[in-house]
Amino acid sequence: MANKTKNKGGKAALKAARASVVSKKGLPWGTIAAVAAVVLIAAGVFGYAYVQIDSVKEFTVSEENKDPSENIDGVVRAEYAGSQHVNADQRVAYDQSPPFGGPHDNYWADCSGIVYPVAVRNENMVHSLEHGAVWIAYNPDQVSGAALDTLKAKVEGQPHMMMSPYPGLDSPISLQSWGHQLKLSDANDERIDQFIRSLRANRFQNPEPGGRCDTGGTGFDPANPPPFVAEAPGPDAVKMDGSGIVPQEESEMTTTGAPTPTTTAAQPTQ
Amino acid sequence: MSRARGRAAVYSIAALAVLLVGAAVGMLVTLSVVRPESTPGAGSVDVGFAQDMRVHHLQAITMAGQARDRGADRKVRALAFDIESTQLDQSGRLAGWLAVWDQPELPPPGEPHMRWMPAEGHGGHGAGAAGAGVTRMPGMATSEELAKLRSLSGADLDVYFLQLMLRHHQGGLDMATFAAANAQTEHVRVLAEKIAAGQDAETRLMRSMLAERGAEPLPFP
Numbered sequence: 001m002a003n004k005t006k007n008k009g010g011k012a013a014l015k016a017a018r019a020s021v022v023s024k025k026g027l028p029w030g031t032i033a034a035v036a037a038v039v040l041i042a043a044g045v046f047g048y049a050y051v052q053i054d055s056v057k058e059f060t061v062s063e064e065n066k067d068p069s070e071n072i073d074g075v076v077r078a079e080y081a082g083s084q085h086v087n088a089d090q091r092v093a094y095d096q097s098p099p100f101g102g103p104h105d106n107y108w109a110d111c112s113g114i115v116y117p118v119a120v121r122n123e124n125m126v127h128s129l130e131h132g133a134v135w136i137a138y139n140p141d142q143v144s145g146a147a148l149d150t151l152k153a154k155v156e157g158q159p160h161m162m163m164s165p166y167p168g169l170d171s172p173i174s175l176q177s178w179g180h181q182l183k184l185s186d187a188n189d190e191r192i193d194q195f196i197r198s199l200r201a202n203r204f205q206n207p208e209p210g211g212r213c214d215t216g217g218t219g220f221d222p223a224n225p226p227p228f229v230a231e232a233p234g235p236d237a238v239k240m241d242g243s244g245i246v247p248q249e250e251s252e253m254t255t256t257g258a259p260t261p262t263t264t265a266a267q268p269t270q
Numbered sequence: 271m272s273r274a275r276g277r278a279a280v281y282s283i284a285a286l287a288v289l290l291v292g293a294a295v296g297m298l299v300t301l302s303v304v305r306p307e308s309t310p311g312a313g314s315v316d317v318g319f320a321q322d323m324r325v326h327h328l329q330a331i332t333m334a335g336q337a338r339d340r341g342a343d344r345k346v347r348a349l350a351f352d353i354e355s356t357q358l359d360q361s362g363r364l365a366g367w368l369a370v371w372d373q374p375e376l377p378p379p380g381e382p383h384m385r386w387m388p389a390e391g392h393g394g395h396g397a398g399a400a401g402a403g404v405t406r407m408p409g410m411a412t413s414e415e416l417a418k419l420r421s422l423s424g425a426d427l428d429v430y431f432l433q434l435m436l437r438h439h440q441g442g443l444d445m446a447t448f449a450a451a452n453a454q455t456e457h458v459r460v461l462a463e464k465i466a467a468g469q470d471a472e473t474r475l476m477r478s479m480l481a482e483r484g485a486e487p488l489p490f491p
Contacts, residue, residue: 026276033289035280042290049297056312112332113413156413157406159328159376180382196379205368210375211366214332216420217339223417 038270059197068198076181082207084242091233098137100176103238111213113157116164119228131211132201135168135176147187160200178206316458318386319449321377326442327357337431346428383407387448409441415449429485436476438489439469
């Protein structure tokens with residue numbers, strides 16, 4: 001303001017006023033503001049890019065991120081040995097329900113994007129998990145209608161995905177991958193896709209990632225799968241450590257096709 | 271005192287700003303995935319093609335497995351064996367590259383297929399605007415069709431397998447042709463070319479095999 005007041009003192013006064021302006025101009029606020037704006041923009045871009053890159057990487061399997069499901073709340077983990085095979089007439093005393101690892105049938109359940117309308121024998125489903133499949137199990141008394149359709153859309157036609165009802169399930173929905181389980185109640189929960197992204201055919205977490213999901217030639221018929229058995233297994237069941245496995249019979253080695261399970265005689269099959 | 275120091279401060283801040291802008295540009299470059307010759311990133315033709323062609327192949331392998339095991343005619347069984355083993359090897363290559371690129375080996379769940387290529391490709395089957403993607407890739411069989419294939423046997427299985435596989439090959443051709451021309455890495459382009467050429471030849475073979483059996487191809491698209 002002062003330098004703008006009218007001054008009748010002539011050139012000298014004007015010069016003095018100018019000098020005072022120059023000395024007062026020690027800090028070039030315009031430049032500082034411009035620099036600050038650039039810094040803010042740069043910081044914004046930096047932060048945005050960082051967050052974007054981070055969120056994409058969060059559920060992507062890599063050398064640095066071998067188990068992306070560690071970023072998902074509620075995932076239960078267990079270590080299981082792979083490749084322990086039981087025969088069609090044996091049962092396994094699984095330590096989890098639904099099971100997500102351990103000894104399993106010689107023949108895997110079809111996991112090539114199949115939605116089973118009926119509950120399937122655990123021993124076959126666990127073998128598919130070994131191949132890298134993600135199994136969506138649901139309680140048929142609690143999930144139906146739109147929620148069921150939402151889940152089906154995540155499975156039907158998708159590689160290494162399978163879905164089946166699981167009578168008596170203690171939550172509406174349960175996701176299984178080898179050594180990993182996540183129980184939840186909402187079909188729209190974002191953790192479902194995160195679980196699939198993180199663990200399907202995960203080369204670090206699945207014993208045989210990318211193993212076959214179709215079952216041609218094994219005798220497992222996806223249109224008529226061995227049925228789920230609700231009763232607890234008896235004392236003759238194979239233990240989780242693999243003890244109790246009966247060696248494959250010579251006759252079975254030469255047979256093509258899975259023999260009909262005999263322990264499920266009580267079930268209304270065929 | 272103040273003038274020299276003030277100027278130094280201004281220069282320091284300016285230098286910091288330049289560094290920050292440089293870092294930000296670097297991050298943006300990473301984001302926009304323009305790293306030719308090196309690692310293809312999310313959204314690239316290479317990654318999109320590898321993920322989608324893998325899914326496409328896995329279904330062909332499933333269908334071929336049925337005909338290889340249970341086909342009535344030895345020619346059909348041999349063709350199925352050829353398709354199955356070739357595509358299984360190619361699918362494994364694609365998965366290996368995706369792993370090395372730190373990309374998902376299968377398309378992320380819930381996202382449409384084929385966003386990496388324009389929908390109007392070569393008389394493309396895709397609905398919607400260019401790059402919007404599709405939920406079902408061209409040529410893919412439905413679950414009902416797969417169940418029907420599994421339920422058939424004998425000469426009926428042979429014919430239905432040839433029909434489904436012919437349509438499947440037709441559907442994969444646009445994807446392979448586009449990737450052969452547009453992928454940034456040479457090994458992806460070379461594989462895509464081989465897929466396009468091989469499936470084109472097999473398409474002609476399957477047409478003649480269907481004609482021999484008095485059967486028509488399924489409508490495509």
